Amino acid sequence: MTGPVFDERDQLDTVAAALLDGERIVAVYDDRDAGLLGLTDLRVLLRDDALLERRTALTSIPYHRIGTVSAVTDRALPGRAARPGRIAITVGERVHEVALRDAARARHAHDVILRQLLGS
Incomplete structure (x- = not known):
C-alpha cells in the first residue's frame, strides 16, 4: 500500500491534523491561487488563505454534498498560454475553483472526486 500523493509536507500535515478516526488521505495538492486541496476517502478539504483577512479557513465538503466536478481549461488568447490544471467543484450554488500545479x-483530483460521486 502506498501513502498519499502530496505537494508540500506542511499541507499534508494540515490535512492529517483534521482527519476523523479511520479517515485516510488520498492526496493533498497545492492550490496556486489560495491554499490547498485535500482529498480523503470521506471528503474534500479546501484551505483558502485569501478567504478571510489574516485568517485561514479549512473547509470540509463531504462527497455526497458535491453536485459536479469539472475539468477547467482556459481558452488561450493570442499571445497568452492557457493555464492547465484547474478543476471546479460545485456544492449547491457555490463553485469552488482550484488551480493545481499541472494538468x-x-x-487525478478530478478522477478521485468523480469516482466518489459515482460510487466506485
Missing part, C-alpha cells in the same frame, strides 16, 4: 494533478 496531471488536476486530472
